[in-house]
Amino acid sequence: MINIGVVGATGLVGRKMLEVLEERNFPIGKIRLFATSKSAGQKIKFKNELIEVEDASNSSFKGLDIALFSAGKEASKNIAPKVVADGCVVIDNGSYWRMDKNVPLVVPEVNPEDAFKHQGIIANPNCSTIQLVVVLKPLNDKFGIKRVVVSTYQSISGAGQKGLNQLYSELKGETPKDRISNQQIAFNTVFHAISDDSLYSEEEIKMINETRKILNYPDLKISVTCVRLPITGGHSESVNIEFEKEIHLDEITDTLKNVKGVVVLDEPKKEIYPTPILAENKDEVFVGRIRRDTSIDNGINLWVVSDNLRKGAATNAVQIAELLIRK
Amino acid sequence: MINIGVVGATGLVGRKMLEVLEERNFPIGKIRLFATSKSAGQKIKFKNELIEVEDASNSSFKGLDIALFSAGKEASKNIAPKVVADGCVVIDNGSYWRMDKNVPLVVPEVNPEDAFKHQGIIANPNCSTIQLVVVLKPLNDKFGIKRVVVSTYQSISGAGQKGLNQLYSELKGETPKDRISNQQIAFNTVFHAISDDSLYSEEEIKMINETRKILNYPDLKISVTCVRLPITGGHSESVNIEFEKEIHLDEITDTLKNVKGVVVLDEPKKEIYPTPILAENKDEVFVGRIRRDTSIDNGINLWVVSDNLRKGAATNAVQIAELLIRK
Numbered sequence: 001m002i003n004i005g006v007v008g009a010t011g012l013v014g015r016k017m018l019e020v021l022e023e024r025n026f027p028i029g030k031i032r033l034f035a036t037s038k039s040a041g042q043k044i045k046f047k048n049e050l051i052e053v054e055d056a057s058n059s060s061f062k063g064l065d066i067a068l069f070s071a072g073k074e075a076s077k078n079i080a081p082k083v084v085a086d087g088c089v090v091i092d093n094g095s096y097w098r099m100d101k102n103v104p105l106v107v108p109e110v111n112p113e114d115a116f117k118h119q120g121i122i123a124n125p126n127c128s129t130i131q132l133v134v135v136l137k138p139l140n141d142k143f144g145i146k147r148v149v150v151s152t153y154q155s156i157s158g159a160g161q162k163g164l165n166q167l168y169s170e171l172k173g174e175t176p177k178d179r180i181s182n183q184q185i186a187f188n189t190v191f192h193a194i195s196d197d198s199l200y201s202e203e204e205i206k207m208i209n210e211t212r213k214i215l216n217y218p219d220l221k222i223s224v225t226c227v228r229l230p231i232t233g234g235h236s237e238s239v240n241i242e243f244e245k246e247i248h249l250d251e252i253t254d255t256l257k258n259v260k261g262v263v264v265l266d267e268p269k270k271e272i273y274p275t276p277i278l279a280e281n282k283d284e285v286f287v288g289r290i291r292r293d294t295s296i297d298n299g300i301n302l303w304v305v306s307d308n309l310r311k312g313a314a315t316n317a318v319q320i321a322e323l324l325i326r327k
Numbered sequence: 328m329i330n331i332g333v334v335g336a337t338g339l340v341g342r343k344m345l346e347v348l349e350e351r352n353f354p355i356g357k358i359r360l361f362a363t364s365k366s367a368g369q370k371i372k373f374k375n376e377l378i379e380v381e382d383a384s385n386s387s388f389k390g391l392d393i394a395l396f397s398a399g400k401e402a403s404k405n406i407a408p409k410v411v412a413d414g415c416v417v418i419d420n421g422s423y424w425r426m427d428k429n430v431p432l433v434v435p436e437v438n439p440e441d442a443f444k445h446q447g448i449i450a451n452p453n454c455s456t457i458q459l460v461v462v463l464k465p466l467n468d469k470f471g472i473k474r475v476v477v478s479t480y481q482s483i484s485g486a487g488q489k490g491l492n493q494l495y496s497e498l499k500g501e502t503p504k505d506r507i508s509n510q511q512i513a514f515n516t517v518f519h520a521i522s523d524d525s526l527y528s529e530e531e532i533k534m535i536n537e538t539r540k541i542l543n544y545p546d547l548k549i550s551v552t553c554v555r556l557p558i559t560g561g562h563s564e565s566v567n568i569e570f571e572k573e574i575h576l577d578e579i580t581d582t583l584k585n586v587k588g589v590v591v592l593d594e595p596k597k598e599i600y601p602t603p604i605l606a607e608n609k610d611e612v613f614v615g616r617i618r619r620d621t622s623i624d625n626g627i628n629l630w631v632v633s634d635n636l637r638k639g640a641a642t643n644a645v646q647i648a649e650l651l652i653r654k
Contacts, residue, residue: 187603201595231515271518275511
């Protein structure tokens, strides 16, 4: 049995982690929950037991085997190394460690072998990256990817409970107390934060860099536009791919149908295709609208949808933990 | 003074046409309103006057100079030719005539000269096409477009009042009486209808064919994915463009800033960029997020937003009428 810690247990992703651990019957010995001092003392239910949340900043993690982190940048930066020093492996959902060359960035369907190269910390990729690489990997193996152009259609839940609160307030016609953007979210499109040194948003830069790292394809040609929408669960992606090799549409579909964790839903005439509503609370990556892009020789368009809080975060982190304990 | 008919006056676009005619002070002599027999008899206000809607199918259009049509496919097919025979020029917002080689397809900022080649009917392009070509045309003239990849973020108002009704019902937790898709629209992404003979939706095919016709660039390489969102006003487009010539980002921005009808809003660090909320009830095409796509030599990404019922439909039709009377 494995002793587990969940750091950031009161947040959207932390709560999903608990749900997923319970559902998947993860072989838990002891479980301890942590958050910032602000949320410490709250009680959260796990398997019929009420567990008091501890302050992550001044707790010892000794005796724990694996800690799942989703507690913001400061916790990743400052607390994770202490947890590792206490002899516990950290699987961190935050972005702080993802591009560190000593930290593997893992999607179990794509690069499971990398998980075992860890030096204490394993990074969980960005939500929009995870669902993309699950689809790109088998296609790259078979047909060689030349270039990818992605536009995302992201759930505001990617901005946490505050993002959802802003949307719900606006839909009720109330002035939001919580706010993640000066722009209105209801009935609108907004972009992720854009930092000072780039015209690209941090989300867009993450998708580019993380995709290259996970696929071990450092010079992959990829262009990304990330957009947030008034959608509460599930990210969608419009993906245009150019291949090196000649492709047939049937082979693309067959390849994807044979990938564990991928579900192909592609009968558009019957309105059967992936949607965020359909993907919500599921662990798979859903693919549809697979069709040839006639503007290039070996091009396709497809539509990729997944629950950003589950496969895009909590489920992927738990799957990494499962990888570790299986060995 | 010009005698004007509005056919489909009770619909979403028809009502916008009346708004736009009034706002722009179009030099109207007489105005008559038409709809299907079902809506005939209704009274609609125009400039402080209540006008009774006539049945388009059994009215004479003699004495009218220009008829603005937005009344569905059957009206375009069957009624428009009779209206032309009555000596009236038809400006049709529907798709029926758009690809007819004897019918000009006109966006006044792009191909005004084509309007004067009409044989009685001038077609108004699809909403998502109009805002795209307004941006592509000046860039193609200056840098030569090699290939375009577009993903759209479209308002459900593009499906008319029924689409809006479905969304509003769903947001209130009610079962919609009106329905334009079996999929839920609230908190979701849906696709336009997909016909039997293609994996592309009719909307996607329209965007490809119409863009080529308006730009007079029949072999333009263009790939399109069209998506409908729980947004009530305004279409957005994520546009990736590869150019023949070497580009500098400043030149792209300057070129677009000098286009009549285009507004560049591009200070993303300050959250200043085009959104559907901002574009609603405006006539311009808004462009932002202009940035280099480093995955190709001469590539850019940009974000294009416009009010689909105004510049995407009513305003463009009225602008075509203004072209005709100016001559």
